Amino acid sequence: MWQTQPVHIFNVDGSSLLNMKACTIHGPKSLEIEDRPIPKPDTNDLIIRLGAGGICGSDLHYYHEGGVGDFRLKKPFILGHEVAGEVVEVGSGVESLKLGQRVAVNPTRACLRCPECLSGRSNLCRDVFFYGSAARVPHVDGGFAEYFIATERQCIPIPETMDFRVAACAEPLAVTGHAAFRAGSLVGKRVLITGAGPIGVLLAATCRFSGATDVVLTDLLDEPLETAKKMGATETVNVSHVENALTKGSLKSAFDVAFEASGSLKALESCILVTRVGGKVVQVGSLPPGSSAAPLNKIMAKEIDLLGSFRFADEYRWAVDVLSRGWIDVTPMLTKTFPLSDAVQAFELASDRRRAMKVSLVTG
Amino acid sequence: MWQTQPVHIFNVDGSSLLNMKACTIHGPKSLEIEDRPIPKPDTNDLIIRLGAGGICGSDLHYYHEGGVGDFRLKKPFILGHEVAGEVVEVGSGVESLKLGQRVAVNPTRACLRCPECLSGRSNLCRDVFFYGSAARVPHVDGGFAEYFIATERQCIPIPETMDFRVAACAEPLAVTGHAAFRAGSLVGKRVLITGAGPIGVLLAATCRFSGATDVVLTDLLDEPLETAKKMGATETVNVSHVENALTKGSLKSAFDVAFEASGSLKALESCILVTRVGGKVVQVGSLPPGSSAAPLNKIMAKEIDLLGSFRFADEYRWAVDVLSRGWIDVTPMLTKTFPLSDAVQAFELASDRRRAMKVSLVTG
Amino acid sequence: MWQTQPVHIFNVDGSSLLNMKACTIHGPKSLEIEDRPIPKPDTNDLIIRLGAGGICGSDLHYYHEGGVGDFRLKKPFILGHEVAGEVVEVGSGVESLKLGQRVAVNPTRACLRCPECLSGRSNLCRDVFFYGSAARVPHVDGGFAEYFIATERQCIPIPETMDFRVAACAEPLAVTGHAAFRAGSLVGKRVLITGAGPIGVLLAATCRFSGATDVVLTDLLDEPLETAKKMGATETVNVSHVENALTKGSLKSAFDVAFEASGSLKALESCILVTRVGGKVVQVGSLPPGSSAAPLNKIMAKEIDLLGSFRFADEYRWAVDVLSRGWIDVTPMLTKTFPLSDAVQAFELASDRRRAMKVSLVTG
């Protein structure tokens, strides 16, 4: 029987038999691989052994600046929220998952009780626990560790043959699925995406998957735009090369929907200017905290919808599904893989947009 | 037969028999009452004798600054776009209107051929003629004149007994009807409106008419807030009186929808901050041209919809309907009435928000 | 202190000290007032003493036929789901309600865990308990008893001075609020409602509250149409009086939205025929079980949306709010009040549409 040989993690008294390696952020440029006890799950929880974790832009913000947006690190915590792995311990209250099951793990543990959760917008949950985030105190540990805890609802089974690094991409893909959802139907739409980072290129794939016909991606660098082409962009524009890019060439004719995925105010301005009257601009990139300038009068005069997009809700399940079926192929964006113990090197590479798109960490 | 005694306006050769008085803007603080020939209509047009015209914020911008937003006066033109009057000349191609009919006149003559017009968004028409506006060159004359031209489609019949000053309010009421439409259903919603000018107070009436349960209006002056109470606001807040108004009292609990109707960036910031996560902010007031600062990161982090609202489409017909039925009462906002010949005095009074809400011009 | 003298309902061992009168259905025409022990609440529950209960169409179906739609009575149970009353026992886990509080009681206890509940559609909950219904086995007792159990979430406080019979109307008003929600914004819409029963006349009030401009109500009897006029219908038509009512007079010009609130297939046919192309028909009345005939080809050829509307979700809270504010006045529909002990007489009167609209039961 498959359940006869579990990993022996805990003593009878519940104390941890084993330590694990964990990638912990202590402050700007202070990322350490520490030994920590394996966390003790509740009866409704599972323990997941990390298969692979993707390094995200917010991980890099913590690494370089000790914080992201309004959230500052107060105590060291484990980073990582794009993760997949294998079930190695199953709480007695868990019904649908068994030892050995490979899963993609949704980093969101929403309360499922607040008005937002009860209206289908759990991405706006008032009491959410989100892996690897300093948004709440005490901070919530993430998944860049040999083992981490998840609830049953967080774990979506994946096929036996699926690469964990691909499965880990379900998280950023869910972000883009949600952004696309915010824009309404994209069938036959002409779409602009500013910023060819991981979110931008996954957005290109998502928009194409959702029926968009023109998907134009802009960036200031050629290298990520090359990846964008492989991920579904029908056209790419290096806006640093093109003088007056907005007023000539392919950017001139108006877009139905623009996705701002770079976090740059200049890009947001472009989105507002090149979107058709009555069109939509979706802000999915993180803008600087505080007050920012944009041609807001055009929002009114062009009657634009400027729509914020924050994380994701049910789109995580969709993302795992399309990755499992192979309908969206993320392999062009997978740059390189490091063991957890080389996390610092991995973070350094991930910080170089010319050389890296998505860097993965795996268990040793 | 009623058509036997028309006003004799034109000679057989089509030249104008009569001159008319017209309220013409020549530049900042240069408003003149001129004698002009009555304009010659096409066979599908009508001539309307002005019953009453309301002075709007954009009229005041032309009066004080010689322009509004991005539009600057290049040649003198007749102001006025909130108008109602009586049909005094009927082109041979007109089918549904007769001499003597009292009408509210929609100042919009949309092309009805462009993609926007053909998708129900004629307020975004690419080739619109709008009364009393310098948006296109040559400028389009408005209705602050004894006579003006209108097409059949622009004229909506009103009851015999309806005050022309009330009928002229159909235009700003249509603006608020469109803003409410942009917000989606307001039934049971908690609504904030910033700015108690004519648009703000008509929005209060419109929101209540549309089923909003809480309608809170803010301004920096007490006098317009008094009018707001009479027009349907369930609560008013003078934000200049209240320290930290946003974080205590009635503004603290979150709003489902906020309408920014003041054109103030400070007010837009408040709207973004006090709207609930996942809520909507409708920008209906004109913001300054160029780049403006706002807490745009909150648009993303709170997943807000920031929705521009520009003019109106079919809402004009709705506005005439509800005013005709007496279901929205605008008399509390009607401040004072002047003859066309005293237009300068009227504009001066209209410029004083403490003393005036809506100032009307009448023929005679 | 007001909490020092609770009603003594239970012994220390939890057994009921008191019996209560309960209006129990045993089968067709077999309605009995029985003595039953007061039900024992859980720590998160409250006991409510009935203030007033309204007799609904489905109560009458149980009374006359021993079932409603697909649901047949298998064992006797207490009827009643339009109820309001006073808190007389508060479980230790209850936080927001105290002894003596007057409340309207939502008869729905949704699971708040299924996908429907988590997407804001708790009216479609997969595991709901609904007062006075044979939909699940064992049947769920209703509120036509001196005392009944409710959870904290079901109880919405009402003002001290509010008539319990009015508060009990929150339930059918919520049904109409949900039907209106299903139709989308009603502002400026021309609306038809077929059937002037309690749902039909409350729909008239709800549509007017939501901004509909024309609200035409039809029925086969004059008496309920008289009530409809008092509840907000702008026009009523007795379709049994008017030959070809659909093709002449006020029903001829097309409606934007039609609500079928009679359960009659003939009325549904009328709704489909008189709705404009591209319009909406909302089915809120219960149609006969099994297969029913209608001009379904018109659904396609006129591109109509035929929208089912089932019970209500958050609309219950809205209904209590507008009744508390007095913004919708239901007193014209309150026919007569009986003590619980005279329930049979009350049910008989309620069954006569010429003489009764809404009959109330109160604790003797």
Added chain:
Amino acid sequence: MWQTQPVHIFNVDGSSLLNMKACTIHGPKSLEIEDRPIPKPDTNDLIIRLGAGGICGSDLHYYHEGGVGDFRLKKPFILGHEVAGEVVEVGSGVESLKLGQRVAVNPTRACLRCPECLSGRSNLCRDVFFYGSAARVPHVDGGFAEYFIATERQCIPIPETMDFRVAACAEPLAVTGHAAFRAGSLVGKRVLITGAGPIGVLLAATCRFSGATDVVLTDLLDEPLETAKKMGATETVNVSHVENALTKGSLKSAFDVAFEASGSLKALESCILVTRVGGKVVQVGSLPPGSSAAPLNKIMAKEIDLLGSFRFADEYRWAVDVLSRGWIDVTPMLTKTFPLSDAVQAFELASDRRRAMKVSLVTG
């Protein structure tokens, strides 16, 4: 210059120099290839030489029954509304098209003035001319002729290398694009389609293009289901083979959206029964005229949206676009090609669902 050698069709006096062959319906089973003068275009029109035309279900209804739905043939007229061809005569008022241009031709000439046209729903135009239809009298000739007239707006340019038979499929593809539009976003949705005729299989392709993840197609015959698999169905079910197909196997778990594309009431019943609570059913197939039976009570109890879908509007342009790009491949459904002169044989083959999916006519 290529414009120096036009086809010489007309004399200087405007009379036709040439006759053309036209496929004309005279009554049930009476289809004739007649010689007719080439129709004379207005200055804003073009003459198109037929490249290919697809035989549609409504063509077959005229052929077999002398009518379709409520429309009966009163005088002979030319059939055909799925057409593409080459511009051979250009009116002086035409601006964007030149001689020799290959075009797909939208069979709809909407008035662009009625309220439906002006709200983006030109498919519901009150005064439409639609090729090959007896809906208005005199009937409107279609495109199964060597030459036919079109307005500029009807003609969408296609690439030089595109097969006319593929381009002609833009019409039924637009029908399915509109049906998908009616259902709202399909991204990640589980979809059922009943009926594997040309509309059903194109719907499968359209749903996949629009992001649907499961697309299950049912029919009573195996042959069309084979084509369905090639067109994008993720699963097919021959419901005549499977006992209780609805309650076991893949049809058991609920669908988000069901498209009824067979015109069968039995299939509509299945759609209503297997759609999840709160789901959508789109009726795109023609149901029998008059009253039809369906489990309408389930529409209410399951709170389903039953949405009619009639023809198409802007979706025609989308259809040409995706066919031109090769993003939807219709070649698996192209059965066989006949010259116009063999139209009767073509209609006979097209009537056999086991042997034919889409039969094309070309100019000999």
